[in-house]
Structure formats: C-alpha cells, structure tokens
Amino acid sequence: MLLQLNIQNFAIVRSLDIDWQSGMTTITGETGAGKSIAIDALGLCLGDRATTNVVRPNCKKADLAATFEIKKNKMARAWLKQHELVSEHDSECILRRVISAEGRSKSYINGSQVPLVQLKEIGQLLINIHGQHDHQLIVKANQQCRLLDNYANHLPLLSAVKHYAQQWNKLNKELEMLQQSKQQREAEQQLIQYQVTELDEFSLQPDEFLTLEKDYKRHSNAQDLLDSTLSTLQSLSENDNFNILDSLRECSENINSIARVDNQLTDVATILSDTLIQLDEANNDLTHYYQQLELDPQNYAIIEERYSTAVQLAKKHQLSPENLVNFHSELKQQLASISGDETRINTIIEELEQTKLHYIESAEILSASRQKSGKSLSKLISKSMQELNMPHGQFCIAVDNNKKQENGKDSINTNGIDTISFQVSINPGQALEAMHKVASGGELSRISLAMQVILADKVITPTLIFDEVDVGISGPTAAMVGKKLKQLSKNTQVICVTHLPQVACKGHQQLFVSKLTDGELTETKVSELNESNRVKEIARLLAGDKISQHSLANAQELLAS
Known part of the structure; x- marks a missing residue:
C-alpha cells in the first residue's frame, strides 16, 4: 500500500x-x-x-x-x-x-x-489508477475486450493464442516472400544448373590446375629442356676432349697429393673433394632427368586440352583458374539452396496448417471462457447499474465467435477469434444495443464506475x-x-x-x-x-460556500451513517 x-x-x-x-x-x-x-x-x-x-x-x-x-x-x-x-x-x-x-x-x-x-x-x-475519462474508453472495442479478459484472468489463454498467431504470421510472411521470388528463382536455377552441369562434366579436382599448369609448361618447353640438359651434361662429363668432372678430379688429386707434404693445403683439398662429390651428384641427377624427359605427344595433347579448358572456364566466370573448384562448389550449394526453397515452401504450407489448427484450438478455448465470463460479468454490471439509479438497466457482453473474415480469408489475430461488444438497455422494453448508441455521458460514467469497482476486485x-x-x-x-x-x-x-x-x-x-x-x-x-473540520468540509460540499446549521447537521448525519 x-x-x-x-x-x-x-x-x-x-x-x-x-x-x-x-x-x-x-x-x-x-x-x-x-x-x-x-x-x-x-x-x-x-x-x-x-x-x-x-x-x-x-x-x-x-x-x-x-x-x-x-x-x-x-x-x-x-x-x-x-x-x-x-x-x-x-x-x-x-x-x-x-x-x-x-x-x-x-x-x-x-x-x-x-x-x-x-x-x-x-x-x-x-497501484492501479482509474481516471475521470475512463468512461470514454469503454466504448472502444479493444478496450471492451481488454476489460473482459482482465476480469476473467485470461493472460495464460491469451499468451497461447498470441504465440500461435505470431508464429502463423511469421510463417505466412516467409511463404509470401518465397512465392513472390519463385519465378526469379526458377530462371536463376536454370542458369546455375547449366553452369554446374558444365563444371561437373569437366570435373576439375582440387589442386589439379597447379599440376596441369606445371605439366603444360614442361611439355610445351620440351625441346629447350632437352637441348639445355644435353649441353650441360656434355660440359660436365660426356665431352671426351674436355669436361669439368675430369678436370676437377685431376685438380683434387693433385692438391690432395701435395697436401700430404704441406698441411696448409688441407682445407683446399677438402673443398675440392667436397665440390667434386656435389658436382658428381648433380651430374647423376641431371642424367636421370634427361633419361626421363622422353615426353609423350599424346599425353601432352590431353594436358594441353585440359589446361586450356580450365583457363577458358575461369575466364568465362571471371575468376582465376585456381578458384574454379571452389566456385564449382559454391554453385552446387546455391543450386541446393534454391531446391531447398521449393522444399521449404511445402514445409511451410504444412507448418501453417498445423499452426492454424493449434491457433483455432487455443482461440476457441479462449472464446468459450470469454462467453462464460461475459455472462457472469454482464449480470454483475446489470445489478450494479440498477443500484446506480438505472433501475431498468440491463448489460450484455456479446461475444461473436468469428473464424472467418468478410473476405473469406483465415482470421489470425493475436487477440483471438472473437468480436466483443458491450450492449446496454436503459429503459423498459428497449432492445439491447451498442453502449455508445444508447447511453448518455452520465450513464456511461456510471456504467464505467460500476465496471471499475467490479474489476478492481480482480486486480492484484x-x-x-x-x-x-x-x-x-x-x-x-x-x-x-x-x-x-x-x-x-x-x-x-x-x-x-x-x-x-x-x-x-x-x-x-x-x-x-x-x-x-x-x-x-x-x-x-x-x-x-480532523473530525470537526471534516464536518465543515462535508457541509461545504453539500451547500456550497454558505454553510448553514442544516447543512452541518446533514454532514454529521452522512458521517455517522
């Protein structure tokens, strides 16, 4: 408090x-x-x-x-x-x-x-504050529904209805988006499918282009490789008149011989010996390379064709040949995603149906409770109206369970499937009508007060x-x-x-x-x-500024009662 x-x-x-x-x-x-x-x-x-x-x-x-x-x-x-x-x-x-x-x-x-x-x-x-203009709100449909739900403690039921309504609206928006872009996706799918098929047929493997590029360069420069290798081998070892290995071997033997006499030449002898070993290994490796350099023209034709195709495909898609495999993979993913959109459409349609069933089930439970609570609250307000100087007053909360909108589309509303209307009859024989049509400002004020007193007992x-x-x-x-x-x-x-x-x-x-x-x-x-001043204030409210003994007596009587 x-x-x-x-x-x-x-x-x-x-x-x-x-x-x-x-x-x-x-x-x-x-x-x-x-x-x-x-x-x-x-x-x-x-x-x-x-x-x-x-x-x-x-x-x-x-x-x-x-x-x-x-x-x-x-x-x-x-x-x-x-x-x-x-x-x-x-x-x-x-x-x-x-x-x-x-x-x-x-x-x-x-x-x-x-x-x-x-x-x-x-x-x-x-605190809950009720203002003097609250009676102007109770003629509004959303306020009438809120008052009924507050009276009936409908928060758990409303939460369930709201959950399914929001889920349905979310799915429906996603479906509309997918359906609107369907034609565009179909055109995109045809293009990507053609590209994927073309790349599937070529079937370039990871890192294959680097190998192709190396083999292509080797085959395309085969004659230069043969000539240069043979010329080098001739200089190193195969020229009978003069070659590097024979000359170096002779030099190494000479220095080794005199190094026994003067040890100052030991390091030179070691260097010449090591160099002779390394040069001999190089000669052997080069000889082996030359012997293996027999290039197959048919194999070269295959390599050249595959290498050229990879370069052309890369140029077609405006990327480097090294990225062709990754591009191929991305296209497959895009194609799968587009196909997935079609599958998603079917899934959403099924989910929408299930969500709508859950929504209707929850909304009907809420509607049934609203109708039951509406009857109870109508009786309480009718009684209170009669006590508030409307002896023939009748109050009715009409709950219209309306599953379909006027255009025939499913009505999925976070507030449920009901239209709530507060109806009153003030005079004998008068039919129940919408409250704002038949109640005067003073009558609306009294009806509002009756509601507030009844509903106040429900608030926490x-x-x-x-x-x-x-x-x-x-x-x-x-x-x-x-x-x-x-x-x-x-x-x-x-x-x-x-x-x-x-x-x-x-x-x-x-x-x-x-x-x-x-x-x-x-x-x-x-x-x-205090007590005496309170009597004077009540008397003032009764009689205005001129307080008489009569008004003071009336004030004391009111306070005593």
Whole structure:
C-alpha cells in the first residue's frame, strides 16, 4: 500500500508531505485548488511522461518520491529481487523522480538510478489508477475486450493464442516472400544448373590446375629442356676432349697429393673433394632427368586440352583458374539452396496448417471462457447499474465467435477469434444495443464506475486510485458509489478524488486541498481533516460556500451513517 508521498517544487506545490492510511482515503477541495495534483505527482513516480511545465516557476527541479509498504506484495518483492533493487528495509519500496526545468528527468528505485521503463514495470505491481475519462474508453472495442479478459484472468489463454498467431504470421510472411521470388528463382536455377552441369562434366579436382599448369609448361618447353640438359651434361662429363668432372678430379688429386707434404693445403683439398662429390651428384641427377624427359605427344595433347579448358572456364566466370573448384562448389550449394526453397515452401504450407489448427484450438478455448465470463460479468454490471439509479438497466457482453473474415480469408489475430461488444438497455422494453448508441455521458460514467469497482476486485495491485470517476453522479447514486468504494477498501487501499459529499464521507481518512496566493505566487496545500473540520468540509460540499446549521447537521448525519 502507499505510505507516503513527498512533493517538492511541483506545479503549484512548493513542499508537501502526505501520509496515507489503509482503507479508504478521500480527497476533496475547492474547484481549481488542484485536487488531482497528488495523483499527477504519483503518476510521475510511476513513470508517466514529464514535461517542463511540471517544475514550479523559478525552480531548477521538481523532486517527487512515493513510499510503499510491500511486505505482503509478493510480486513486487520478487521483481525488486530479480532486478537487484531490494532496499535495506525490504518491506518498503521508494520510487523517486527528479525532473529538471529543462525537461530532463532521472528515475530511482530504492536509491538506485534506473531507466524510466522500470518505474512503469514496478508501478503496475503497486497501484492501479482509474481516471475521470475512463468512461470514454469503454466504448472502444479493444478496450471492451481488454476489460473482459482482465476480469476473467485470461493472460495464460491469451499468451497461447498470441504465440500461435505470431508464429502463423511469421510463417505466412516467409511463404509470401518465397512465392513472390519463385519465378526469379526458377530462371536463376536454370542458369546455375547449366553452369554446374558444365563444371561437373569437366570435373576439375582440387589442386589439379597447379599440376596441369606445371605439366603444360614442361611439355610445351620440351625441346629447350632437352637441348639445355644435353649441353650441360656434355660440359660436365660426356665431352671426351674436355669436361669439368675430369678436370676437377685431376685438380683434387693433385692438391690432395701435395697436401700430404704441406698441411696448409688441407682445407683446399677438402673443398675440392667436397665440390667434386656435389658436382658428381648433380651430374647423376641431371642424367636421370634427361633419361626421363622422353615426353609423350599424346599425353601432352590431353594436358594441353585440359589446361586450356580450365583457363577458358575461369575466364568465362571471371575468376582465376585456381578458384574454379571452389566456385564449382559454391554453385552446387546455391543450386541446393534454391531446391531447398521449393522444399521449404511445402514445409511451410504444412507448418501453417498445423499452426492454424493449434491457433483455432487455443482461440476457441479462449472464446468459450470469454462467453462464460461475459455472462457472469454482464449480470454483475446489470445489478450494479440498477443500484446506480438505472433501475431498468440491463448489460450484455456479446461475444461473436468469428473464424472467418468478410473476405473469406483465415482470421489470425493475436487477440483471438472473437468480436466483443458491450450492449446496454436503459429503459423498459428497449432492445439491447451498442453502449455508445444508447447511453448518455452520465450513464456511461456510471456504467464505467460500476465496471471499475467490479474489476478492481480482480486486480492484484494493493492500491486503487479513483480520480474523479464520479463526475455526473449525484443523490442516491452518489451514496451507492460511496458505499461500493468503501466495500472495496476492506481488502484494498482505496484513494478517491471526489466532489461528492456522499463519497467523501465514506473515507476512513479525508484530505483537503487548498490553494493560497499572495497575488504573485500560488501554492497548493494538502491537510488531513480532523473530525470537526471534516464536518465543515462535508457541509461545504453539500451547500456550497454558505454553510448553514442544516447543512452541518446533514454532514454529521452522512458521517455517522
């Protein structure tokens, strides 16, 4: 429940501290005094949008803080623990909002700065605010559906319906995309298939082109290789008149011979000996190479043709021959992907059918529950309307189970397959019609209030605020409104901004809002009324500014009742 609200430099409030009690608190005051100012400040603590004009004139910032008792609020305690925002006194939660004159704001939970969205999240677990314009919303179809679902606690059923609807819409978009590009894919498939077939027939293997290139160069330069090799062998060993190996061998033998006499030639002898060994090995390797260099013209023709084809294919696809194998592999993958798209289309169609079946099954369960809950809520609202000075009032929630849209296409909506319509009859013999067609503004206000009181009993928040929801109500109707709100306060903290004495007198606590001015600055004050001042305020609400003994007696009677 709400324990305290501290307001600094907000609108026409300089400084204000309000302590709240359990049960029912009523807030009254003169017209224009700012009876809703505390509710507005509280709304900012709960994450409402802030503007620059909320800061009191000539002040740098507005500072607002609301303290809540959460000892019995398991969901709020769990949320704070999840976000690591538990205070030292874990039975309390303090929401704070600081707004600068430039419009910038900072948000705090238990002293820790947080994003504004977190104020909204925790706020929904602490307070539920009903505004004076709520009756304008209940004529809208989406709001009517939401009210019924809130009453029936349909969140789990709605979640299932929403899941299948979103899944169906996602699959349907994917199917449309694939079908729209089908013609383009078919043309692309024909081209890629031709390219793959051509490369399949050539069947170039990994690293084969490097081998082809080496063999091609060797075969195409065969004569040069033969001539150069033979000439070198002649110089090294095969020329009978003079060759390098014979001359080097003779030199090596001579130096080895005289090195025995003078050891200073030992290193030279070793070098000549090693060189002779290496040159002899080179001669042997070259002889072996020459003997193997017999090139087959037929094999060369095959190599030349394959090498040329690889170069032509690479040029055709604008890449280097070394990348031809990878390109071939990529084309195969593209072809498989295109073929996979066709398979995916068939799979999606099957998945769509299954998802639609699951959706309809979930939506029909939700629809059945809506129809059952609609009958129950209709009876409660009809009874409440009759108690609120509409003695012949009848209320009906029409749930139209509509699986098909007007154009015949499947209706897959995240909200289910139902059209919800609130229908009323105010006068005897009058047929039920859409609420906005037959109910006046005052009647809509009373119907809205009846709904809010009934639905408030279903909400999980420990504090309910009614901000002038009794506009357009008076007399016996007002007394019944006060009675209903007080009944509600047995289990929930109720705060009600009102101008009706019949409602104000029902509060366990009554706050009075006044406006003071010195001609230059205006300031709003909120004070808790004691018993005698409460009698005077109720009398003022009954009779206006001229309070008589009769109005005072009426006020005492209302308070006593």
